[in-house]
Amino acid sequence: xxxxxxxxxxxxxxxxxxxxxxxxxxxxxxxxxxxxxxxxxxxxxxxxxxxxxxxxxxxxxxxxxxxxxxxxxxxxxxxxxxxxxxxxxxxxxxxxxxxxxxxxxxxxxxxxxxxxxxxxxxxxxxxxxxxxxxxxxxxxxxxxxxxxxxxxxxxxxxxxxxxxxxxxxxxxxxxxxxxxxxxxxxxxxxxxxxxxxxxxxxxxxxxxxxxxxxxxxxxxxxxxxxxxxxxxxxxxxxxxxxxxxxxxxxxxxxxxxxxxxxxxxxxxxxxxxxxxxxxxxxxxxxxxxxxxxxxxxxxxxxxxxxxxxxxxxxxxxxxxxxxxxxxxxxxxxxxxxxxxxxxxxxxxxxxxxxxxxxxxxxxxxxxxxxxxxxxxxxxxxxxxxxxxxxxxxxxxxxxxxxxxxxxxxxxxxxxxxxxxxxxxxxxxxxxxxxxxxxxxxxxxxxxxxxxxxxxxxxxxxxxxxxxxxxxxxxxxxxxxxxxxxxxxxxxx
Numbered sequence: 001x002x003x004x005x006x007x008x009x010x011x012x013x014x015x016x017x018x019x020x021x022x023x024x025x026x027x028x029x030x031x032x033x034x035x036x037x038x039x040x041x042x043x044x045x046x047x048x049x050x051x052x053x054x055x056x057x058x059x060x061x062x063x064x065x066x067x068x069x070x071x072x073x074x075x076x077x078x079x080x081x082x083x084x085x086x087x088x089x090x091x092x093x094x095x096x097x098x099x100x101x102x103x104x105x106x107x108x109x110x111x112x113x114x115x116x117x118x119x120x121x122x123x124x125x126x127x128x129x130x131x132x133x134x135x136x137x138x139x140x141x142x143x144x145x146x147x148x149x150x151x152x153x154x155x156x157x158x159x160x161x162x163x164x165x166x167x168x169x170x171x172x173x174x175x176x177x178x179x180x181x182x183x184x185x186x187x188x189x190x191x192x193x194x195x196x197x198x199x200x201x202x203x204x205x206x207x208x209x210x211x212x213x214x215x216x217x218x219x220x221x222x223x224x225x226x227x228x229x230x231x232x233x234x235x236x237x238x239x240x241x242x243x244x245x246x247x248x249x250x251x252x253x254x255x256x257x258x259x260x261x262x263x264x265x266x267x268x269x270x271x272x273x274x275x276x277x278x279x280x281x282x283x284x285x286x287x288x289x290x291x292x293x294x295x296x297x298x299x300x301x302x303x304x305x306x307x308x309x310x311x312x313x314x315x316x317x318x319x320x321x322x323x324x325x326x327x328x329x330x331x332x333x334x335x336x337x338x339x340x341x342x343x344x345x346x347x348x349x350x351x352x353x354x355x356x357x358x359x360x361x362x363x364x365x366x367x368x369x370x371x372x373x374x375x376x377x378x379x380x381x382x383x384x385x386x387x388x389x390x391x392x393x394x395x396x397x398x399x400x401x402x403x404x405x406x407x408x409x410x411x412x413x414x415x416x417x418x419x420x421x422x423x424x425x426x427x428x429x430x431x432x433x434x435x436x437x438x439x440x441x442x443x444x445x446x447x448x449x450x451x452x453x454x455x456x457x458x459x460x461x462x463x464x465x466x467x468x469x470x471x472x473x474x475x476x477x478x479x480x481x482x483x484x485x486x487x488x489x490x491x492x
Contacts, residue, residue, distance in 0.1 A: 001178060001204060001207070002215045002216050002217075002218050002220055002221055003178050003207055003212040003214070003215055004178065004179050004180065004181060004183070004184055004212065004214040004215060004216055004415065005177070005178045005179070005180055005181075005207070005210070005212055005214075006158075006159045006180070006181060006214075007123035007158045007159045007180065008159070009210050009212055010123055010158075010177065010178070010180065011123070012210055013177060013178075013202050013206055013207055013210060014027065014202070016202075016206045016209070017201060017202045017203070017206055020203075020206070022201050022202075024088070024089040025089045025092045025093065026201065027176075027200050027201060027202070028056060028059045028060055028063055028089050028090075028092075028093050029063055029093070030176075030198075030199075030200040030201060031060040031063070031150075031151075031176045031198065031200055032059070032060045032061070032062065032063020032064040032065075032066070032067060032093065033063060033064070033067050034174055034176065034198030034199075034200070035060060035061075035063075035064035035067075035117065035119075035148065035150055035174045035198075036063075036064045036067035036068045036071065037067075038148070038172065038174050038196055038198070039064070039068060039073075039115065039117070039148060040068070040071055040073075042172060043114075043115055043146065043148075045072070045073055046073075046074075046114025046115050047073075047074040047075075047076070047112050047113055047114050047115070048065070048068055048073055048074065048075045048076070048113075048114070048115045048116075048117060049075075049076050049077075049078065049108075049110070049113045049115070049116050049117070050062075050064060050065040050068075050075060050076070050077045050078070050116075050117040050119065051078055051079075051104055051116065051117065051118050051119060051120055051136075051154075052065075052077060052078065052079040052080070052094075052101075052104070052119050052120065053079070053080050053119065053120035053121050053154075054079070054080055054081045054085070054086060054090065055090055055121070056088075056089060056090055056122075057119045057120065057121060057122035057123075057150055057151055058079060058080070058086070058090055058093075058094075058119055058120065059086075059089055059090035059092075059093035059094065060093070060119050060150050060151070061077070061117060061119025061120075061150055062077065062090075062093045062094045062096060062097045063093050063096060064117060064119070064150070065077045065097050065099075065117075066096040066097045066098075069097075069099070075099070076099075076100075076102060076113075077097055077099060077100070077101050077102065078101070078102040078103065078104040078108050079094075079101050079102075079103075079104050080104045080120065082101070083101045104120070104133075104136070105132045105136070106131075106132045106133075106135035106136050106139075108136055110139055110140065110143055110145065113143075113145055114145070114146070115145065115146050115147075115148065116140055116145050116146070116147050116148070117147075117148045117149075117150065118147060118148070118149050118150065118153060118154050118168060118170070119150035119151075120133065120154040121154045121155075122150065122151035122152050122154075122158065123151060123152065123158040123159070123180065125152075125154065125155070125156070125157060125158070125164075126157060127164070128155065128164035128165055128166060129154055129155045129164065129166050129167070133154070133166070134165070134166030137155075137166055137167075137168040138166075140168060141168065141169075146171045147168055147169065147170045147171050147172075147193075148170060148171065148172050148173070148174065149168075149170035149172070149173040149174070149192065149193075150173075150174060151173070151174070151175050151176065151180075152173060152175065152180060152182050152183070152188075152192065153167055153168055153169060153170045153173060153191050153192060154167065154168060155167025155168060155191075156182050156188050156191050156192070157182060157188070158180040158181065158182045159180065159181050159182070160181065160182070160188075160381045161181055161182040161185035161186070161187065161188035161189070161381055161382075162188070162381075163187050163188060163191055167191055169190075169191045169193065170191065170192055170193045171193045171194070172193050172194045172195075172196065173192040173193055173194070173195045173196070174196050174198055175195060175196070175197055175198070176197070176198050176199075176200050177197070177199070177200055177202045177207065178197065178207060178212075179195060179197055179216060181214065181381070181383065183195045184216050184403065184415040184417050185381060185382055185383065185403050185415060186382075186401075186402055186403045189403065189417065213410075213411045213412050213413060214383060214412075214413050214414075214415070215412075215413070215414045215415075216414070216415055216417055217406070217414045217415060217416040217417065217418070217451055217454060217455050218455070219452075219455065219484060219487050221414065221451060222444075222448045222451050222452050223484065223487055225444060225445070225448050226439075226444070226452060226484065227264060227439065227442035227443055227444055228485060229264065233266075234266070235266035235267055236266055236267070236306055237266065238264060238265060238266030238267075238441070238442055239265045239266055239267075239308055239309060239438075239440075239441025239442045239443065240265070240266060240267040240268070240269070240304075240306045240307045240308060240309075240441060241257075241260040241261075241265040241267070241268045241269070241307075241308075241309045241310070241311070241434075241437050241438055241440075241441040242268075242269050242270075242271055242290075242301070242302075242307050242309070242310045242311070242334075243256045243257040243260070243268065243269070243270045243271070243310070243311045243314075243434065243437075244271055244310065244311065244312040244313070244316055244322070244325055245270040245271055245272040245273075245276060245280055245289075245315075245316075246276070246314075246315040246316040246317050246341075247272075247273055247275055247276050247317060248276075248315070248317060249314075249315030249316075249317070250276055250279045250280060250283075250315060251315065251427065251430075252314035252315030252316075252340065252427065252430040253270050253280070253311075253314055253315050253316075253430075254270070254280070254283045254284070254287075255314070255427045255430040255431050255434065255470050255471070255474070256311045256314050256430045256431065256433050256434030256437070257269075257270050257283075257284075257287050257311075257434060258283075258284060258287065258431075258434065258474050259430075259431040259432075259433075259434030259435045259438065259473070259474050259477070260309075260311070260434040260435065260437050260438030260441065261284075261286065261287060261438065262435075262438075262474050262475075262477045262478070263434075263435045263438040263439060263453075263456070263477060263481070264438060264439070264442055264481075265309075265437075265438040265441040265442060266441075266442075267288065267306075268287050268288070268438070269287070269288040269289065269290045269301075269307070270283075270287060270288070270289050270290070271290045271291075271292055271298065271301055272289055272290070272291060272292070273291075273292065273293065273321075274291060274293060277289060277291055295324050295328070298324075298325060298328060299328050299332075302328055302329065302332040302334060303332070307334070308334065308335060308440075308441055309334060309335040309336065309337075309437050309438075309440045309441035310329050310334045310335070310336040310337070310437065311336070311337045311339065311433050311434055311437040312325060312326055312329060312336060312337075312338055312339075312342060313337075313338055313339035313340035313341045313342035313343075313345075313433070314339050314340045314341075314429075314430040314433055315340065315341070315430070316340065316341045316342075317341060318341040318342075318344040318345040319345075322341060322342070322345055323345055326338070326342065326345070326353070330356045330357075333361065334361070335361045335362070335437075335440045335441070335446065336361065336362050336363070336437075337362075337363045337365060337433045337434075337436050337437045337440070338362065338363070338364050338365070339364075339365045339366075339429065339430070339433040340370070340429070340430070340433075342364075343364075343366050343370035343371075343373045343374045344370075344373060346374060347373040347374055350374050350375075350393075353393075354392060354393045354394060354395075355394075357393055357394050357395040358394060358395065359390070359394065359395055359396050359408050359409050359410075359446060359447065360445070360446065361446060362395040362396065362446060363395065363396045363397075363398060363436055363440075363446045363447075363449070363450050364389075364393060364395050364396070364397050364398065365398045365400060365429065365432065365433050365436070365450075366397075366398075366399060366400065367399075367400040367401065367429065368399070368400075368401060371385075371389065371399055374389075374393075375388075375389045375392065375393075382399060382401070382403060382405050382415075383405050383407070383413050383415065385399070386399045386405040386406070386407035386413060387407045387411050387413055389407070390407040390408050390409045391409045391411075393409075394409050395409070395446075396408055396446045396447050396450055398436075398450045398454065400429060400432070401419075402419050402421065402423075403415055403416070403417065403419075404416040404419060404454050406447065406450045406451055406454060408447050412447070414451050416451075416454040416455060416458060418455060418458035418459060418462055419454075419457065419458035419461065420458070420461050420462050422461050422464070422465070422466060422467075422468040423457065423458070423461045423468070423473075425468060425469055425470060426470065427469070427470025427471075428457070428470050428473060430470065431457070431470050431473045431474060432453055432454065432457050435453040435456060435457060435477075436449045436450050436453040437449075439452055439453060456477065456480050456481070456484070457473065459480040459483070459484075460472075460473050460476050460477055460479070460480045461473065463476070463479060463480065464476050
């Protein structure tokens with residue numbers, strides 16, 4: 001399941017499950033038992049210290065402690081309040097812990113502790129941890145004791161992904177039902193370590209009824225629409241993509257064109273002015289080169305309805321010729337990916353550009369600097385900013401980064417979480433733009449193409465490892481496509 005929930009949505013899911021007849025203590029027992037099982041599966045036996053807060057997160061911790069003791073582990077529990085002061089389901093959970101409850105403060109002994117479980121505050125946290133807690137966390141950090149966080153690390157805002165000072169980074173985070181925003185957005189994601197989602201008795205139907213609008217990118221979201229070749233396919237049936245070729249920085253257009261071709265577009269052309277023809281002709285024999293010397297020439301290329309998708313911006317130069325080309329691309333109603341120099345070209349007057357865009361045809365793919373150029377300093381976390389931008393531009397917006405966000409004007413958004421840092425290499429963004437265009441040329445929607453392109457981009461890099469260059473993404477894309485093909489056969 002790929003939904004990503006806000007803290008409020010998770011509270012509503014809990015409440016709906018309880019209203020439907022699932023006791024709250026049962027949900028807590030499932031959560032705590034999941035934490036205990038994860039520890040038993042992942043960590044060799046060592047004395048465990050469980051840190052509990054006064055609410056439901058602390059209740060999960062008490063259950064986990066009781067289960068770990070039953071399995072034979074040496075366990076201590078410390079709580080921010082006395083056991084007698086706990087209320088509701090947390091009080092019921094604490095009754096299952098029959099041992100001593102120590103006072104959770106900065107003087108708590110860590111002697112012989114081999115693992116710390118943090119269940120102090122989770123989705124309800126909206127302020128920094130108290131100084132006493134931070135001091136204790138500092139001691140845990142200093143001793144390099146492994147940490148398991150229950151739901152989210154204490155000090156991490158589950159909905160915004162904001163990390164408050166003093167937050168204790170986890171090696172493993174066990175969350176329940178679905179991931180929360182902090183699990184997928186940076187910097188919160190990094191503080192969580194490895195995130196595991198444990199099922200509890202909240203039905204999928206209950207989650208669906210919340211109508212969540214945020215998802216973690218995964219082939220399960222779009223594989224059924226991925227344009228796998230048909231037995232009766234021919235090259236024109238697989239789309240004809242165009243890359244607007246710049247006069248000087250020709251490498252960007254070459255990378256975008258090769259990526260569009262590799263991901264399955266039947267034909268790919270680079271459009272070029274005469275001065276760059278030699279460079280483009282020498283790049284790759286299977287990519288066609290279309291010369292134009294005037295705006296009318298460029299329009300003639302676009303009149304061919306078989307040329308159904310375009311990339312404009314990479315290496316193009318933010319000049320009058322690019323502005324005319326964009327005007328013509330929009331006038332001929334072509335599916336298009338706008339990237340790179342587009343954001344410089346329209347930074348002083350984006351409204352006229354936005355007025356002609358449509359989420360049914362257009363994807364914008366800025367990195368953070370380009371995003372600021374076009375949209376200014378929007379407030380909110382990355383998901384909120386991408387959503388605002390998509391609504392303003394009336395287009396699909398793919399805001400690049402290690403936690404790329406793809407958003408549509410209606411508020412639907414996807415966070416891509418599989419991109420390794422090796423993708424921070426020159427030309428990788430040009431490759432991504434080409435991949436998305438190549439999928440759009442084959443009939444995929446702009447949103448679906450952006451999601452699939454981003455995921456495949458990350459998958460190639462993950463499997464390649466160190467030493468990745470933009471050219472390597474293109475040459476190793478078939479391995480990821482073939483893995484996806486196997487998955488897709490199962491889903492169709």
